[in-house]
Amino acid sequence: MKTENENNENSMNEKADSRRGFLKLGLLTGGVALAGTGITQLLGETSENSGEKVKALTADGKLIEVDSSHIKKTSGNHSPENNIREGVPGKKFVMVIDLARCANKRACVEGCQEMHNVLPPIEYIKVKKMQDVELATPYWFPTLCYQCDNPPCTKVCPVDATFKRSDGIVAIDNERCIGCKFCMAACPYSARTFNFGRPKQVEYSKEHGDEKNICHTGDSSAVGTVSKCDFCPGEGAKGKLPACVKKCPNGVIFYGDENEDTVTNGEEIFQLSTLLTERAAYRQFDILGTKPRVYYLPPDKRGFPFEEAKEKINTEE
């Protein structure tokens, strides 16, 4: 059923693509007919082959050789701090969470809080106890912002303060956010958090400033605005891993680039497509049509028994 749907979707996408291509072609020929030689010259320039061949990796993992003129050139030294609205060039960040490995050690939560200068009870990544069916054992479920490809949050933002970037990340411009919290109401995963100006947090943010917040996807210390997990693209751009991935003792969280088709937890490297197929990956509430960029591997064949949390967390107001 699912594959059929996907096939349908694919063929529909192809159709849409070909239609778009046709439209483009039509526009181009029209333009050429109207503008005459000027445009033909321009077209001639771009279609000229340089003759120089370059090796490239496709999305499905094949190594191919293409003419260098077919490679889209992007500014080499991208600095995310310059423009938070621009994604890291050429990247499509993705995450895979292996539920069979999570033992609720909460190292990811603490690592993330340290990375982003937030104090409990604010958690950009949370670990929840989940139980889908009564007879099955519960499992630990790390949840964070899924950086959806069809994000319900960016749709509703009245001032374009939250947006989808080219690297797949849903980021927040805290200088723009008016604090209407509509994105929080729209997010079905409760991934967003609001800075209500908790005195301890304000003080902490003041002390630590932006020094550790190297992701530059927004300023989580801005009172009266929304913040959330940002997939640490600053680290990703440098080929490093987000704090939650690095800190996890069990290697639960994998991080990578969909364009490269690889994910890693720092110790193991997997081909994304193979891992997702072999382990029957799923996305949380995929039925909502949000198209998350975070995949879950089902909690089957766990190497350890489920243990209840020993103490209550975040009890302090």
Added chain:
Amino acid sequence: MEKLKTESGNGETEIQNNISENGQKEKYKLMEKELMLYNEKQKIETEKRQMEKYRLMEEELLHPIQKIGLAGKVWIGFLVVICLAGLYAYYIQETKSKYETISLRDYTMWGVYISTFVFYVALSLIGALMSATLKLIKFEWYRPLSRIAEIIAVASIMLAGVCIVAAMGRPERLYYLFIYGRIQSPIVWDVIVILTYITASFLLLFIPLLPGIAICRDRLTNKPAWQKLMYRKLSFGWKGSPEQWKIVKKSLKILAILVIPLGVSIHTVTAWLFASTLRPEWDSTNFGPYFVSGAFSLGAAAMIVAVYVLRKAYKLEKYLTDKHFDFLGKMLVFLSLCYLYFNINEYLVPSYKMSTMHANHLLDLFSGETAPTYWLVILFGIAIPAVLPMLPVMRTPLPLTIIAGFAVIAAWFKRYLIVIPGLSHPFLPIQDVPQSWMHYSPSIVEMTIVVATFAALLLIITVFSRLFPIISIWEVAEGDGFNILKINKPVKKEQV
């Protein structure tokens, strides 16, 4: 006359005829003259009596503006104090940590401000309902009600805006909506329709008020200079000429037609603020009409309360009659039944299926923590107003006002129940959070601000009714068969 003449001519001699004919003719002429004179006199007399009747009406309707008693002053002072308390609470909220001053948290990030905003938007539909709809379907009893409805509409839509500003994390960035606004966002739709509705409602209040301001300008000569100046400026040189009347009538008709779709759309778009999210509690195609029907039943209930209070306070029993309560009571029954219908669609259909997504929320409302509020709201907000006023005795002023008063209070709680429990049951369970994150109950600061907006609503209506006729004099006069072209002429000094 003609008949008499021919009858008398029968069976008499010619001479006699001639003589008598002459006599008759003279007599007839005299009689005719007398009759004309009498008619004229009668006409002048009736006109005079009409004029007197009209003057009396004018006087009665201007009475609330003429003199503000001690009770009136105390009432205004009381409302001003509450409004000031609200301003102070807002100052505290904005200067201190919101984590401490308000009870909103990450899960319940919309609280009483948003539910009160929805309440005010609903209340503002009273204008579209009471003045425009009734006017267009020619329900003559709308005449004394239209201005009351319009001032409530204008005041409540303004306060809806105040609630939004109070709810914002960064109110100083409000103007971003205009410089960075994106049409994809339902908030931007809401801003557009609300601003249009404010404009249309304001015009619908102001244009029929023009002759009224002119009356104030001409009659209320004993008022302080600023007030006289205000009447002079605001009447925009109203003379009551036929051309001016033509313009007023025409623009009123256009506005009345315009304001109905606008009213429906503001509340539909407000419903979409919720329905456009994926949360199962709000994910309903029924939400638009559900909100609109709720707004209309609230409008009828609020109108009953307003009419009762104004009639008591300003002794307007002659104009806001028992008949009005009878009509409004029937209207309340009808609109509450409509609302009941949409409630059944909204709650009973999902609860028949009881999918896991809806179950948390629905069971919480039906038998959980919020069940007492939910059932009280159903009882006082829908069931009682839909059933009790079917009895004629319940459509008399006092019982109907009590029913309507409870319905208005229930309407506020209804919005609370739509917003807050809708947020407390997200798809992923709420775990590992402090107590205050799980249960929302509004803080003192929040409630002070909300109560202050209620006080502001009453203050706006009170001050308005103390400066301008709260019942449209010309509309009532027109309904009573007066020729408005004649009576609304400005009166020269000596005539007064």
